[in-house]
Amino acid sequence: MKESPFQVKAFRIVMLATLALFVCGAALQAAEWKPTKPINVVVPYAPGGGSDVYARAIDGIVKSEKLCPQRFIIENKPGGSGTIGTTSVAQSPGNEHMLLTFISGQVSGPLAVGKGAATYRDLTMVANLAKDEQFIVVKTDSPFKTIQDLVAAAKKTPGTVTIGGTATGQEDHMCNRLFERAADIKVRYIPFNSGGECITALLGGHVAAIWANPGEFVPQYDAKMVRPIAVANDKRVALLNAVPTFMESGYKFEFDFFRGIAAPPKISPDVVAYYETMMKRMTDSAAWKDNYLKKYMLSPLYLNSKDMGAFVAKNEKIFADILKDVGLIK
Amino acid sequence: MELWNNLMMGFAISLTWENLLYCLAGCFVGQMVGVLPGIGAPTAVALLLPLTFSVNPTSAIILFAGIYYGVAYGGTITSVLINVPGESSSVMTCLDGYQMAKQGRAGAALSVAAIGSWIAGTISVVLLMAFAPALAKFALRFGPPEYFGLAMMAFGLLTVFGGGDPFKIIISTLVGLFLAIVGLDVVSGVPRFSFGIPQLLGGIDFIVIICGIFGLAEVFNSLEQEEETGLLKQKIRLKDMFLTWEDWVRSRWAILRGGVIGFFIGLIPAGGITTASFLAYLAEKRVSKHPEKFGTGLIEGIASPESANNAASISGFAPLLALGVPGSPTTAIMLAGFMMWGIRPGPLLFQNNADLVWGLISSKFIGNLLLVLMNIFLIPLFVSMLRVPYTILMGFIVIFASIGAFTVNNNLFDVWMMLGFGILGYIMNKLQYPIVPLVLALVLGRLAENSLRQSLMLSGGDFSIFFTRPITFVFMTAAILAYLTPVIRWGLKKTGYGGKGLNVESL
Numbered sequence: 001m002k003e004s005p006f007q008v009k010a011f012r013i014v015m016l017a018t019l020a021l022f023v024c025g026a027a028l029q030a031a032e033w034k035p036t037k038p039i040n041v042v043v044p045y046a047p048g049g050g051s052d053v054y055a056r057a058i059d060g061i062v063k064s065e066k067l068c069p070q071r072f073i074i075e076n077k078p079g080g081s082g083t084i085g086t087t088s089v090a091q092s093p094g095n096e097h098m099l100l101t102f103i104s105g106q107v108s109g110p111l112a113v114g115k116g117a118a119t120y121r122d123l124t125m126v127a128n129l130a131k132d133e134q135f136i137v138v139k140t141d142s143p144f145k146t147i148q149d150l151v152a153a154a155k156k157t158p159g160t161v162t163i164g165g166t167a168t169g170q171e172d173h174m175c176n177r178l179f180e181r182a183a184d185i186k187v188r189y190i191p192f193n194s195g196g197e198c199i200t201a202l203l204g205g206h207v208a209a210i211w212a213n214p215g216e217f218v219p220q221y222d223a224k225m226v227r228p229i230a231v232a233n234d235k236r237v238a239l240l241n242a243v244p245t246f247m248e249s250g251y252k253f254e255f256d257f258f259r260g261i262a263a264p265p266k267i268s269p270d271v272v273a274y275y276e277t278m279m280k281r282m283t284d285s286a287a288w289k290d291n292y293l294k295k296y297m298l299s300p301l302y303l304n305s306k307d308m309g310a311f312v313a314k315n316e317k318i319f320a321d322i323l324k325d326v327g328l329i330k
Numbered sequence: 331m332e333l334w335n336n337l338m339m340g341f342a343i344s345l346t347w348e349n350l351l352y353c354l355a356g357c358f359v360g361q362m363v364g365v366l367p368g369i370g371a372p373t374a375v376a377l378l379l380p381l382t383f384s385v386n387p388t389s390a391i392i393l394f395a396g397i398y399y400g401v402a403y404g405g406t407i408t409s410v411l412i413n414v415p416g417e418s419s420s421v422m423t424c425l426d427g428y429q430m431a432k433q434g435r436a437g438a439a440l441s442v443a444a445i446g447s448w449i450a451g452t453i454s455v456v457l458l459m460a461f462a463p464a465l466a467k468f469a470l471r472f473g474p475p476e477y478f479g480l481a482m483m484a485f486g487l488l489t490v491f492g493g494g495d496p497f498k499i500i501i502s503t504l505v506g507l508f509l510a511i512v513g514l515d516v517v518s519g520v521p522r523f524s525f526g527i528p529q530l531l532g533g534i535d536f537i538v539i540i541c542g543i544f545g546l547a548e549v550f551n552s553l554e555q556e557e558e559t560g561l562l563k564q565k566i567r568l569k570d571m572f573l574t575w576e577d578w579v580r581s582r583w584a585i586l587r588g589g590v591i592g593f594f595i596g597l598i599p600a601g602g603i604t605t606a607s608f609l610a611y612l613a614e615k616r617v618s619k620h621p622e623k624f625g626t627g628l629i630e631g632i633a634s635p636e637s638a639n640n641a642a643s644i645s646g647f648a649p650l651l652a653l654g655v656p657g658s659p660t661t662a663i664m665l666a667g668f669m670m671w672g673i674r675p676g677p678l679l680f681q682n683n684a685d686l687v688w689g690l691i692s693s694k695f696i697g698n699l700l701l702v703l704m705n706i707f708l709i710p711l712f713v714s715m716l717r718v719p720y721t722i723l724m725g726f727i728v729i730f731a732s733i734g735a736f737t738v739n740n741n742l743f744d745v746w747m748m749l750g751f752g753i754l755g756y757i758m759n760k761l762q763y764p765i766v767p768l769v770l771a772l773v774l775g776r777l778a779e780n781s782l783r784q785s786l787m788l789s790g791g792d793f794s795i796f797f798t799r800p801i802t803f804v805f806m807t808a809a810i811l812a813y814l815t816p817v818i819r820w821g822l823k824k825t826g827y828g829g830k831g832l833n834v835e836s837l
Binding site for chain 2: 036048052053056062075076077078079080081083084087112113116117160162167168169170173187189190191192193194196199200201203204205206207215218219220222223225292295298326328
């Protein structure tokens with residue numbers, strides 16, 4: 001049967017309408033991208049560690065605040081100081097149902113390890129959510145009343161003051177080196193396996209001071225066994241307001257121990273925006289402030305995808321500089 | 331009296347139906363987790379942590395404590411039955427336990443482990459209850475120099491293997507030390523012998539090595555033998571299921587000695603359950619009148635390390651409860667748990683949360699009792715597994731060891747490594763190299779190396795740090811004496827004392 005002009009016209013209209021619908025639909029769909037299956041949250045550290053607790057807190061709050069139609073599946077991929085889990089996410093380009101906990105150690109780690117380990121450039125930065133402050137802590141009966149006392153002692157007899165911290169090349173060690181440079185001193189840095197071992201060594205009087213995060217020393221501080229004398233932050237920390245920063249004590253440095261969220265590379269901006277908004281709404285919730293920040297004694301630091309990228313890039317430069325200084329990067 | 335009142339308050343809490351159920355659940359999960367090689371107490375506790383958001387903290391901590399010491403019971407079963415240690419703390423149990431199983435005495439081996447664990451565990455709870463704060467303070471005196479002294483003393487105990495070829499013992503120890511070196515070095519921050527393979531950065535996991543070197547190697551060995559029957563040649567009689575009077579007489583002191591050693595090693599942060607079981611076994615061998623029979627199915631060889639690991643798993647709570655510092659990976663996770671429930675464990679815990687502390691301590695009495703009953707009743711079931719023809723059992727051993735190695739890091743690479751260690755274990759068996767020195771070096775190598783370097787960093791390179799502190803001094807002296815025993819022994823033989831009824835080997 002031959003088609004009448006009318007039919008052709010009608011056909012064209014229908015076609016156009018359909019096309020328009022498709023385009024609109026696509027646009028609509030893009031604006032409202034939603035996960036269609038459970039989201040894998042990769043934690044590149046062992047169960048029970050700081051990153052694991054962080055991931056599980058996010059999971060709990062996203063669930064209780066009903067911020068995501070799909071559930072999170074937390075997957076611990078420990079090993080290689082965080083590089084194995086991080087690299088596995090970097091090797092899943094375009095996977096829209098995958099997230100990664102991302103902390104400062106995952107920026108400094110690959111620098112020291114070198115080839116083969118994924119860096120932040122191989123991932124998509126989603127948002128930064130919090131930061132952990134680095135304090136210098138001494139025993140209550142320590143002769144060091146202030147950070148100036150410690151520096152004076154270190155200047156008087158260089159290389160005798162002992163400061164404990166976590167493994168060489170990690171946050172505590174880098175922070176310690178920044179302090180040494182800013183104060184122009186040399187201390188004996190004693191590396192331990194974990195934060196728990198550090199505080200134990202301090203309480204036993206085996207080291208004169210340690211680097212620690214509030215979560216690691218506040219219980220002992222409450223019992224008046226230890227006291228913090230300085231914090232490596234740009235301003236004083238609300239929880240421990242009496243403790244001066246290194247900056248105001250005359251030692252010009254600060255250190256960012258941050259906790260964020262990343263995603264695999266090559267995912268579309270809509271997807272990033274979706275997770276970004278979700279994380280923003282989560283960090284604004286009271287549950288986040290009470291059940292995570294307050295409980296674990298962290299400070300809020302929300303940065304969106306773009307700002308986090310710049311922030312991480314800035315930190316990578318600082319880390320690379322210190323690691324070169326201590327001879328871990330040739 | 332105050333102690334008694336506190337304990338009664340604790341029982342009033344732990345004997346509620348709800349808490350009894352949590353205790354039972356914890357013990358049961360612990361027992362199961364203990365049986366599976368790859369999943370240890372830290373993983374189990376971490377995985378269950380999010381489920382306890384809505385549970386009250388006392389119940390949650392009772393549950394977790396149950397898992398923690400339940401694991402020490404469960405790890406025994408596979409060690410005895412199939413030579414695959416379910417938990418790293420049960421490695422030493424393989425040595426005599428598996429031999430006993432081959433002799434048809436698996437039931438006795440399992441019951442002495444359960445009863446020994448119960449006795450040592452209960453004594454441990456009593457000591458913990460009475461002296462936790464003082465004990466925790468004592469534990470604090472252990473710094474890097476003390477750890478080094480302890481490790482040196484433990485290596486010294488290896489000289490009890492005097493009967494074997496000293497050359498082979500040294501080679502085996504060195505292989506273990508080398509394996510402990512692999513990975514990112516904490517002190518220098520540099521990866522060692524990792525050949526750019528990211529999976530090796532974190533070091534080779536202990537579980538991966540022992541699954542291969544014990545379990546898989548056993549399969550390779552048995553492939554050569556034409557056995558169509560089960561491990562058990564004779565029919566199991568009910569009498570073989572349980573301890574005879576003679577067994578009890580032989581193991582009672584071993585249980586006590588193991589318990590005491592375990593208790594003290596467990597107290598020390600970084601001491602650990604595995605180290606405790608090693609030292610107990612070696613010490614038992616040292617005091618024994620017939621050290622050469624260890625490893626051939628001696629009941630003391632099971633009683634001692636099993637009592638030690640259980641005692642250690644309980645005393646490990648002292649630093650956590652009294653000071654808020656973790657003494658082991660599991661207690662570190664519990665620390666995170668406390669924070670999740672809104673409790674800050676720390677020096678003030680005994681004052682601020684007395685109900686939680688005493689509820690927990692009293693639940694340990696109950697949990698240990700539940701576990702010993704659970705284990706005794708299940709023994710016939712476990713033992714009947716041995717009737718399975720070995721050709722089929724072998725398959726299970728391979729599956730078990732592979733799952734164990736895989737679940738450590740969810741990584742297939744570890745399974746291949748385990749295969750490699752299986753071959754190594756087989757070769758060592760063939761050439762009659764002892765495996766214990768390798769495993770001991772693996773457990774203590776990293777501790778010894780790190781603590782040596784940390785001590786020397788603390789002292790600025792001065793070795794006198796190892797002799798000027800009282801605890802280290804005692805350890806180092808004991809270690810040096812132990813190293814000298816072979817020389818003294820040789821000297822005594824030379825001068826003829828050996829022939830005059832003096833048991834030279836027992837030195």
